[in-house]
Amino acid sequence: MSKTIVALDCMGGDNAPFEIVKGAVEATNENKDILVKLVGVEEQIKEELSKYKYNSDQLEIVNATEIIETGEPPVAAIREKTDSSLVKCLYMVKKGEADGMVSAGSTGANLVGGHVIIGRLKGVQRPPLAPLIPTKNGAALLIDCGANVDSRPSHLVQFAKIGATYMENIVGVKNPRVGLVNIGAEEEKGNALTKEAYQLLKETKGINFIGNVEAREIPEGVADVVVCDAFVGNVILKLYEGVGGVLLSKIKGTITNGIKNKLGALLIKKDLKKTLKTFQIEEYGGAPLLGLKGLLVKTHGNSKAVEIKNSIFQCATFKEMDLNNKIKEKLTMED
Amino acid sequence: MSKTIVALDCMGGDNAPFEIVKGAVEATNENKDILVKLVGVEEQIKEELSKYKYNSDQLEIVNATEIIETGEPPVAAIREKTDSSLVKCLYMVKKGEADGMVSAGSTGANLVGGHVIIGRLKGVQRPPLAPLIPTKNGAALLIDCGANVDSRPSHLVQFAKIGATYMENIVGVKNPRVGLVNIGAEEEKGNALTKEAYQLLKETKGINFIGNVEAREIPEGVADVVVCDAFVGNVILKLYEGVGGVLLSKIKGTITNGIKNKLGALLIKKDLKKTLKTFQIEEYGGAPLLGLKGLLVKTHGNSKAVEIKNSIFQCATFKEMDLNNKIKEKLTMED
Structure with missing residues (x-):
């Protein structure tokens, strides 16, 4: 099989370019079948690369002189900064020069760019952004958390199909259980959207609703x-972070507070930290924007090398599993 | 001032009637200006009362032979079980025989009954259910979490006004900060509902938006x-419980797991429990259904005496502060 080619936006995110380049080095050192195109300011990337041992035939620099900042209006940024690292990555995927791309840059610009430049797979109404969120004993795919709100019922049916295909093929969950977020368990519960979506999902073949x-x-x-x-998905994603964050700060306060607890604190702190880490969104890597003509993995703005590496691997699995063809098959299944 | 009269549904909730009656005894023993009408199966209430010292001129039994169960379809239950403790409470508020009511019974039946039997205050489009939810250093009013979804922007404006009036007068927060749940900070963010609601709220007088x-x-x-x-409110309320619950079980697992931690666990467990309690929804008492012709406080199904007592006190404050007139004033303020 040919190498998976990943375009990496080296200038996006809080830790660019150092953690981004480091992630690419680690990914290529671990997997010989990946070629990463490091897109960004050439000198800076070269300087970062000089710190590591790496396989020069697996890392290529593509110079880009502009940078899209987090606060910029996405549509204008995508249109005007044609020599930015992000826009160059998007075009590389569009033209088939890369199988997928990874960016820790502006979420808005990634979403807009994914739609406008890479473009949708045939039949996909709205490409959903779908992060993995932690659960008691694993993780679930939350689909959609993107920028397009006011979904129609048919959009939710596509999210169900695309999400099930992803969980089955990329995460490896057999016959994944698909649930509809609603305000009650009964079929007749919900708002206009969920009531209608329920009826459609019930009849949808090829998913385990x-x-x-x-x-x-x-x-x-x-x-x-x-x-x-996506509105509800956004609320869920951010409340996870909010409730988790506040609870953790309260717990930290308690275990470091008061002389009586000092001993207990020392004994317990390390283990607790490890446990709680399993329940933090950031530990679950980047969120794929699905249903495009190539994979776009949007990682957190504060991504470290490990997240970049895992997101690069995600692109490799995506290609290896031929995910887009599987999504197309699932979407065209007769209901 | 005349006594506040509270109708108490003694047969609703998991701990009925014992915890319910106990709550009424505690409330009346603490506050001489309250009269509680204990509505339910007379013999059972008498038996519970016999366990306590109480002021007989503050507690009256109103016999009701039927009970509405949690699982029953609300509309049918309210219509058919006319001799149930819940329906009797609703009629007592409607007829002015009680200033407010408290029930730990079926949420659906309480919401339907509040709308249909007690009825809305003049000018109120949709009476919102508004629980207090824990925050880092206090609590916030989450409005609406009721049964009516697919709100219009004008509903959200009323929720803002009613919620601000409640927080100012009942909870005692001066000039309460009113925020609109949305997927971004900027004015132009959101779905059709929040975009329009933002513009209306910006112009709304008498609230601190x-x-x-x-x-x-x-x-x-x-x-x-x-x-x-209400759809979003419901997701927020339940995710609070869900994330909190799973995190707590993970923490418990960690601090009781492994010999190394046994000592630490003993030292720290008690303090941690106390801290985490401040972040549990149940600690914040019942949720008022606002904008009705009297107050209905819906407490959790698993309410204990302390929650019932606090909900009875909530009815007293509601009367004392003349809340319904304040809500009416706020709603008719010129925007």
Whole structure:
């Protein structure tokens, strides 16, 4: 098989370019079948590369002189900064010069660029952004968390199909359980969107639809694919972070507070930290923007090398599993 | 001032009637200006009362022979079980025989009954259910979490006004900060509902509108009144419980697991439990259904005496502060 080619936006995110380049070096050192095109300011990338041992036939620099900042209006940035690292990556995927791309840069610019430059797979109405979120004993795919809100029922059906295909082929969950986020377990519960989507999902072939899931059940891990409108997905994703963050700060306060607890704190702190880490969104790598003509993996703005590496590997699995053809098959299945 | 009269549904909830009656005894023993009408199966209430010292002129039994169960379809239950404790409470508020009511019974039946039997205050489009949710250093009012989804922008404006009035007068927060749940901080972000609601809220007089709040910020306590459609409110409320619950079980597992930690566990467990309790929804008492012709406080199904007592006190404050007139004033303020 030919090498997987990944375009890497080396200038996006809080830790660019050092952690980004480091991630590429680690990925290529671990997997010989990957070629990473390091897109960004050439001198800076060269300087970073000089710190490491790497295989020069697996890393190529593509010079880009501009940088899209996080705060910039996405549409204008994509249109005007044609020599930015992000826009160059997008065009490389569009032209087939790369199988997929990874960026820790502006979410808005990635979403807009994915739609406008890479373009949708035939039949896909709205490419969903689908991060993995932690559950009690694993992780679930939250689909959609993107920028397109006010979904129609048919969009949710596509999210269910695309999400199930991803979980089965990329994450390796057999016959993934697909749940619809709703405010009650019963079929007739919900708003206009979820009531209609429920009826469609019930009839949808090729997915394992388990019905409505209430938000309370999501962290418990009752579903592998959690389907919702992007507004709701966004609320879920951010509340996970918010509740988790505040709880952790309260716990930290307690275990370091008061003389009586000092001994207990020392004994327990390290283990607790390890446990709690398993419940942090950031530990689960980048979020794929699915349903495009190539894979775009959007990683957190504060991504470290390990997240970049895992996102590069995600692109490799995506190619290896021929995911886009599987998505196309699933979408055209007769309901 | 005349006594506040509270109708108490003694047969609703997992701990009925014992914890319910106990709560009424405690409330009346602490506050001489309250009269509680204990509505339910007379013999059972008498038996419970016989366990306590109480002021017989503050507790009256109103016999009701039927009980509405949690699983029953709400509309049918309210219509058919006319001699149930819940329906009797609703009629007592409607007829002015009670200033407010408290029930730990079926949420659906309480919501339907509140709308249909007690009825809306003049000018209120949709009476919102508004629980207090824990934040880093206090609590915020999440409005709406009721049964009516697919809100219109004008509903959200009413929620903002009603919620601000409640927080100011009942909870005692001066000039409460009102935030709109949205997927970004900027004015132009959101779905059709929030975009339009933002523009209306910006122009609304008599509230301290601070703009959009992202779900991540809610637990951090950036707003005192958190305004959203009931679907989103429901997701927030239940995800709070879900994420909190799973995190706590993980933490418990860690601190009781492994010999190395046994000593640490003993030292720290008690303090940690106390800290985490401040972040549990149940600790914040019942949720008021606002904008009705009297107050209905819906407490959790698993309510203990302390929650019932606090909910009875909530009815007293509601009367004392003349809340319904304040809500009416706020709603008719010129925008």
